[in-house]
Each structure stands twice: as structure tokens, then as C-alpha cells.
Amino acid sequence: MTAPARTRTSDDLIRAEGPVLAHNYHPLPVVVARAEGTWVEDVEGRRYLDMLAGYSALNFGHRHPALIEAAHRQLDLLTLTSRAFHNDRLAEFAERLAELTGLDMVLPMNTGAEAVESGIKVARKWAYDVKGVPAGQATIVVAAENFHGRTTTIVSFSTDETAREGFGPFTPGFRIVPYNDLDALEAAVDETTAAVLIEPIQGEAGVIIPDSGYLAGVRELTRRKGCLFIADEIQSGLGRTGRTLAVEHEDVVPDVLLLGKALGGGIVPVSAVVARREVLGVLHPGEHGSTFGGNPLAAAVGTAVVELLETGEFQRRATELGVILRDGLTELVGRGVLGFRSRGLWAGVDVDPAIGTGREVSERLMREGVLVKDTHGSTIRLAPPLTITAEELRSALGALEKVLA
Known part of the structure; x- marks a missing residue:
């Protein structure tokens, strides 16, 4: 008999997916159970800052x-x-x-x-x-x-x-x-x-x-x-x-x-x-x-x-916080970042392949409590909810700096 989901650990649930779900995705090994605003929480109660926002599907954060x-x-x-x-x-x-x-x-x-x-x-x-x-x-x-x-x-x-x-x-x-x-x-x-x-x-x-x-x-x-x-x-x-x-x-x-x-x-x-x-x-x-x-x-x-x-509020937030994102990434160029492209609260970051693939960098960031997604090669994407605060954004940039070091 299958145990109720609430009694199963993240590892249990990840293993359980293998035989019954088509393998058309390769998710990061995190099992999200709750979310609000810019934060998600896994089955064990660990919290993560969501810097992907469902590929922009969550522009207004979780459960606005x-x-x-x-x-x-x-x-x-x-x-x-x-x-x-x-x-x-x-x-x-x-x-x-x-x-x-x-x-x-x-x-x-x-x-x-x-x-x-x-x-x-x-x-x-x-x-x-x-x-x-x-x-x-x-x-x-x-x-x-x-x-x-x-x-x-x-x-x-x-x-x-x-x-x-x-x-x-x-x-x-x-x-x-x-x-x-x-x-x-x-x-x-x-x-x-x-x-x-x-x-x-x-x-x-x-x-x-x-x-x-x-x-x-x-x-x-x-x-x-x-x-x-x-x-x-x-x-x-x-x-x-x-x-x-x-x-x-x-x-x-x-x-x-x-x-x-x-x-x-x-x-x-x-x-x-x-x-x-x-x-x-x-x-x-x-x-x-x-x-x-x-x-x-x-x-x-x-x-x-x-x-x-x-209201224009979210467009203004993306513009203003986008400056923090751009400036923070600029400081990392030559320190693990080869280059980046950004507009508003959206960035593609090219990580030095010597440091790791995009997937490996994403997994390291996950362990620091920040969720991002890789794309081709050693490029990662940053697209946080437009509700993110300046403090949260700087925290995510700090985590990126740490894993690149």
C-alpha cells in the first residue's frame, strides 16, 4: 500500500517517481510542498529562495x-x-x-x-x-x-x-x-x-x-x-x-x-x-x-x-531591481562569471566551465537555499518573482558568489 505523501521523505518521493512518471524532465533533487511569495519549502521544511519563478509563470510570486x-x-x-x-x-x-x-x-x-x-x-x-x-x-x-x-x-x-x-x-x-x-x-x-x-x-x-x-x-x-x-x-x-x-x-x-x-x-x-x-x-x-x-x-x-x-507597480519593480541584478552580476564577471545578459529581472549567466556545468552550479546553489535552472552548457537563468525584495535579491547574488568561489 502506498504511504500518504505527507509521511514520505524527499528521497522517498523522488525514488517513487521513477517507475511511474515519464522521464521527460531532469529536475533538481528538491521536492516542494509549500510556497508563498518568493519562497518555497520542501517536504522536510527546508526553505529555498525561488529564482526561477516557473520560467516566468510566477511573475507575481507564489500564491499572490x-x-x-x-x-x-x-x-x-x-x-x-x-x-x-x-x-x-x-x-x-x-x-x-x-x-x-x-x-x-x-x-x-x-x-x-x-x-x-x-x-x-x-x-x-x-x-x-x-x-x-x-x-x-x-x-x-x-x-x-x-x-x-x-x-x-x-x-x-x-x-x-x-x-x-x-x-x-x-x-x-x-x-x-x-x-x-x-x-x-x-x-x-x-x-x-x-x-x-x-x-x-x-x-x-x-x-x-x-x-x-x-x-x-x-x-x-x-x-x-x-x-x-x-x-x-x-x-x-x-x-x-x-x-x-x-x-x-x-x-x-x-x-x-x-x-x-x-x-x-x-x-x-x-x-x-x-x-x-x-x-x-x-x-x-x-x-x-x-x-x-x-x-x-x-x-x-x-x-x-x-x-x-x-498599476505599473510590477514593471517598475522589475526595472529598479533589475539594476541591482545587473550590478551584482557585473561584480562577478571575471570571478567565475564569463559574461551575462540581463533585462529587468531576467538574466542569462555564463559560468566559467572550469567551475562546473550549469547543472552543477544549480545543484550547489540549491544546497545554499537558492533555486535556479540551467540551460545550455554552463549557462544558468535567473528570473525571480517580481515581488522579490532587494534584500532577497542580494542574498541570492551572495549565494552565487559563494558557489563560484
């Missing part, structure tokens, strides 16, 4: 009171109708999200990958119905080293062989160009191009920030060439970089915006395609859908997330 209240309130009323019927929470969510982003219409979905898949479908439909691309010939231009999700279509245009190997045959219709290269992008766009799909900052690749002017250049090129600019802000959006959207650093408004992660407040999966009316207007009943997309619980939590962002 306003978001928990919104969820509790909605749980007592209505959780799901499917889109076979209207619900009383969806209109406000869509209205406020459209206003926050400066766009017109919202297509609610659940996961980030669903938002990307939906954005691809919308772009192709727009290409055929509006641009006049011959049926079956629409192309989408993407950037190398991208990360947009793990569905079969999305991995079809990934350059990460770990994500691709063994999952073919792949979906055609994509052209891959180097990131941050406007000349290559110009050469790839032609009369069949429905859209250019890029991350304003490449997260999984190591928080890769393009040169100043790149995003504005993408916007100008797509407008001139008559195709859509789709910005995947699933990780970079909703306050993470010090602006509501990362594209705002160059005063750019894309045609289509993909959102997720933080939109669900760390409570439920919520994603959305937000776009100009003439783009999302190509969808008609029966052409696309999702049983859970736009459910009342998700809409209630999503509306509460938008309310938090409407």
Missing part, C-alpha cells in the same frame, strides 16, 4: 493574495462551461487584456504551446484569406535557437536536436534564419510569407537580447513586405523585463502577440493570442477551438493578473 482571492471567489461560482456557452467572466478578461496590450481581439487558450500553434494557424489563414497566398503555400520565418514549445509542429522549426530527434516527420512551411540578423530575415521573406515569428528576447537560448533596433527593424520589414509580425512574449511579457511587453523597449506594436505563463498567475494555465481585428477576424465558428480555453476560472484569474499589471 489578489490572485488567490480571485480564484477562490470564482471556484465558489463557476469553473467551466466550455465555449459551447457564454460565461460572465470572459468579456471583461478580453476587454482588459486587449487594452493592456494595445491590440483589438483576444483568442483565449491554455498553454503557451497552444498559443503558438493558434498563432501559426491564424497567420496561415490570414495569408490565404487576406494576402492571397495560394492554398497550401504559406510560409513562416522563424529564428534559429528559438523556443516556442514542444508540439510536433513547433519542434519542426526548432534548431535544438534534443527537441527534434525521434519526433519526425516534421511539418513543412517554415524558414529558419539567424536571430538578430535583419539582412538574413529580409532575404527569407517573399510573397508566400504569412508571418515572421520571433521571441523579442530568446529565453531558453540563454536570455539572448537582440541589438538595439532589431525589433523595430522586424516591424518595419514585415510592414513593408506585407506579412505579419508575431511576437512570442510567453516568457518575456507581462512585466518581466521592466515593461508590460518586451517589444515596448523599442516602441514596437506587433500584429500578433502570444502570451501565457504569467497570465495564469501561477494558478491555472492561461494563454492567449492577442491581435489586430483584421487578423483574428479571419477565424469563423468551427475553425478553431479549445474546451478549456476562456473558461471562467481562467478568465477570473487572468483578469486579476491584468489588474496587477495595470
Whole structure:
């Protein structure tokens, strides 16, 4: 008989996962049982500062009171109708999200990958119905080293062989160009191009920030060439970089915006395609859908997330605390850090491989009570909740300094 979870140790629970869970993740050996704000606690009661924030899904920290209240309130009323019927929470969510982003219409979905898949479908439909691309010939231009999700279509245009190997045959219709290269992008766009799909900052690749002017250049090129600019802000959006959207650093408004992660407040999966009316207007009943997309619980939590962002508080915090993060990492360059890239409360840190891999550094930080996640090679990512205090942030930087020494 299986023992109740509360009587099992972290080691017991980690061992128990092996035979019954697919091995598609390689987590750090910590078993989180409780969390609040910027802190998590394991089964034995050890506390850790969360410097990953669920890859930005927890921008507002664990169990933010306003978001928990919104969820509790909605749980007592209505959780799901499917889109076979209207619900009383969806209109406000869509209205406020459209206003926050400066766009017109919202297509609610659940996961980030669903938002990307939906954005691809919308772009192709727009290409055929509006641009006049011959049926079956629409192309989408993407950037190398991208990360947009793990569905079969999305991995079809990934350059990460770990994500691709063994999952073919792949979906055609994509052209891959180097990131941050406007000349290559110009050469790839032609009369069949429905859209250019890029991350304003490449997260999984190591928080890769393009040169100043790149995003504005993408916007100008797509407008001139008559195709859509789709910005995947699933990780970079909703306050993470010090602006509501990362594209705002160059005063750019894309045609289509993909959102997720933080939109669900760390409570439920919520994603959305937000776009100009003439783009999302190509969808008609029966052409696309999702049983859970736009459910009342998700809409209630999503509306509460938008309310938090409407104040500007979290964008300001990311900007101000981002200075502490940048300055602290600058002091570590040459002392175990080879270099880093940061914007707001988001950084990719390249550790000297002589000190260890990203995984090894992450494990050492875990033992110091700080949780981060490695990416390629010896790079680690730092993306704490936007609710973190200056003292907590300096403490995490101090722990990094210690493990690098």
C-alpha cells in the first residue's frame, strides 16, 4: 500500500517517481510542498529562495493574495462551461487584456504551446484569406535557437536536436534564419510569407537580447513586405523585463502577440493570442477551438493578473531591481562569471566551465537555499518573482558568489 505523501521523505518521493512518471524532465533533487511569495519549502521544511519563478509563470510570486482571492471567489461560482456557452467572466478578461496590450481581439487558450500553434494557424489563414497566398503555400520565418514549445509542429522549426530527434516527420512551411540578423530575415521573406515569428528576447537560448533596433527593424520589414509580425512574449511579457511587453523597449506594436505563463498567475494555465481585428477576424465558428480555453476560472484569474499589471507597480519593480541584478552580476564577471545578459529581472549567466556545468552550479546553489535552472552548457537563468525584495535579491547574488568561489 502506498504511504500518504505527507509521511514520505524527499528521497522517498523522488525514488517513487521513477517507475511511474515519464522521464521527460531532469529536475533538481528538491521536492516542494509549500510556497508563498518568493519562497518555497520542501517536504522536510527546508526553505529555498525561488529564482526561477516557473520560467516566468510566477511573475507575481507564489500564491499572490489578489490572485488567490480571485480564484477562490470564482471556484465558489463557476469553473467551466466550455465555449459551447457564454460565461460572465470572459468579456471583461478580453476587454482588459486587449487594452493592456494595445491590440483589438483576444483568442483565449491554455498553454503557451497552444498559443503558438493558434498563432501559426491564424497567420496561415490570414495569408490565404487576406494576402492571397495560394492554398497550401504559406510560409513562416522563424529564428534559429528559438523556443516556442514542444508540439510536433513547433519542434519542426526548432534548431535544438534534443527537441527534434525521434519526433519526425516534421511539418513543412517554415524558414529558419539567424536571430538578430535583419539582412538574413529580409532575404527569407517573399510573397508566400504569412508571418515572421520571433521571441523579442530568446529565453531558453540563454536570455539572448537582440541589438538595439532589431525589433523595430522586424516591424518595419514585415510592414513593408506585407506579412505579419508575431511576437512570442510567453516568457518575456507581462512585466518581466521592466515593461508590460518586451517589444515596448523599442516602441514596437506587433500584429500578433502570444502570451501565457504569467497570465495564469501561477494558478491555472492561461494563454492567449492577442491581435489586430483584421487578423483574428479571419477565424469563423468551427475553425478553431479549445474546451478549456476562456473558461471562467481562467478568465477570473487572468483578469486579476491584468489588474496587477495595470498599476505599473510590477514593471517598475522589475526595472529598479533589475539594476541591482545587473550590478551584482557585473561584480562577478571575471570571478567565475564569463559574461551575462540581463533585462529587468531576467538574466542569462555564463559560468566559467572550469567551475562546473550549469547543472552543477544549480545543484550547489540549491544546497545554499537558492533555486535556479540551467540551460545550455554552463549557462544558468535567473528570473525571480517580481515581488522579490532587494534584500532577497542580494542574498541570492551572495549565494552565487559563494558557489563560484
